[in-house]
Amino acid sequence: MEAVKGEARVLLGAPATRFSYIRDREEWLGPLMLGPAILYIVLVVGFPFFLALYYSVSDITLGSRSLGFVGLKNFTGVIGTTKFQTALKNTFVFAILSQLLVLVLGNVLALALQKDFRGKWLVRLLILLPWVAPISLGTIGWLWIVDSIYSVINWTLRAVGIFGPTFWPIWLGVPHLAMGTVIAVHVWRLLPLATVILLAGLSSIPKDIHDAAQVDGASFWRHYFQVTLPLLLPVAVVALLFGLVFAFTDMTVIYVLTRGGPYDTTQVLASLAFFTGVAGGDLAEGAAISLFLFPLLLAAAIGFLRIARRSEVV
């Protein structure tokens, strides 16, 4: 029997080694394959997270190496400040509005890309570009597009006669325009990911279900809301979850475009945490600000994943 096995190995071109023992047993191979991923998550996500958790209940500053335990003082101290309350409100406005737009536009794009048309590959490539390009680089491009002096948008719209000679919107200098701009750039950034996820979801819906709906004479909207959307829900929820987590925790767009201005009207918790912890030197308070939404995001993640699981079509 052993001789046969050995012969088989030779025939398959795999020499009989001690590793073969592990390779042939799922209880060893599984953990071995998952190991690097788990190690990566522990080192790159887990370690910084627990370090931040530790910092948030300490009195650490940028210049000190000693950590005194202060309990929840950093959290209770910062909650009452105007800066924090403004940032908290802005975070929700920024995250919710941007995700609503991402979901709607992502759906439209995914539906469009599902159809066959000439140059589809080019459209797909162009849509993916914002996701492929480094976010800071892309945002610097936007900074020039909405610059108060050289705004490409303003120059173009004035040249084609839409803006009058005295109309020159300051995109980053007026609170609602600034918030609108950072949301728009964030949507531009996240749209490719949402589109790809939704497109994958759409592709996984069996074609005969669409055919059946068509035979039954369902209109586009009825077809979409009563057939496509329910089947797309598990994937859409995952896309929404990714988007929300990004929007609640990322500060790149805001840091590059407004640094929280004008007068804190686009300041979000992530950027406030950076300014307090790294620029201001109070690492402990910065960590507390950055972790403030963690319980909420964790609950949201669990909730979303449950919804996704329940709505899966078996």
Add this chain to the structure above:
Amino acid sequence: MTQKKQRLISRRDLIKAGALAAGVGPAIIIPGRARAAKKTLKILQWVHFVPPYDEWFNKKYTKEWGDKNDTEVTVDNIGIAGISARAASEVSAQKGHDLFLFNWPPPTYEEQVVDMKDVYEEVQRKHGKPIDLGVKSTYNPKTKKYFGFSPSFTPDPVNYRQDLFSAVGMPNGPASWDDVRAGGKKIKQQFNNPVGVGLAQEIDTAMAMRTIMYSFGASEQDANGNLILNSKETLEAVKFVKALYQETMTPEVFSWDASSNNRAMIAGQISVALNAISITRTAEKENPEMSKKIQLTKALRGPVRAIGLEHVMDVYVIWKFAENIEGAKKFLIDYTTNFRQAFVAGEFYDFPCFPRTVPDLKTLIAKDPKAHPADKYKVLEDVLEWATNVGYPGYSNAAIDEIFNTWVLNVMFAKAASGAATPEEAIKEADVACKRVFAKWKAKGLV
């Protein structure tokens, strides 16, 4: 016998050869190893606003200094926006450069840096006393420690459009803040060129707002480090900025970054800006015609005094974990001694904190071949007398640093100017924030 002799020689030779190979061999076989024994000095500093400075510093000065001191000097340049994060990561890792240049006073790092008292003493022995601004930006009177060493700073004069101010009857430009308000209003009405004093969350705004506050007799703290922001002088300063914004500016100042006023001035869009001489130097290269129209003036007079701030404060620190602390100190002493070269290489961007290191400063700036007129920079000849530090009349301490870097005062002025809050509300909100910051750093024993 022959065999025995052969064996003995052979053994000894083997041992000798082994010892030789182990001791000297690597130096012969791998010459790089021999050079590795040379001392090293690692310097990190910003990408200078004046590129020829980096050329001189990186390729000439440090190389020559390294040769004289048998040291391999490496210089890493990063953008000013990355300095904070880089410093934080070096401290966190307890590893990094021997000399680290901040472009502002970094008192929050006091526990991580070596005391620079001996460097100050040595330079003072050679070149006389430093200016008050240099000391107040690097010394903590509470702990009696020099947390940094400042060989130089960048002045923050007023850049104004001479053609526009001449047209409204001020050919020599504004001399006071009231002149800026009155002249700026007329210029905006007649030529549609607003005043360009920032009201955003960036460094130029932070400097300009403090300049106005200090000239109105207001400040964040008194000479002893006590918080005194909520005062009638601050209220007057905030009311003035509100009026200045409403009469002479547009909302674009709320959106600016540190280079926006440079671009706006060179593009011919604004009438006044507070900035380093980077505006005029850039204009000389990129827009010579505009350069002729942009002139400089000294600190503007407010109701209480005429005072200006430093624009960039060059503060070198040496981490406690640096590998070549003595070499770093010697480099600083020598660099300061040779500061005249830096002054010329930087095209007068950086001024000395030890005035005697550039004895012919007045002569140099009075006749600049690139300037139009040649004595454009002459107004800076007495800048050492009217430039002051962030935190005036006190020291640049950790609380002042956090207030500066989290833009508390920028937001206070911007909220009042835009009408998002009344001047009283804006001051009250800023005062509450400042009280928290002061209490925090006092509890840590740094203020």
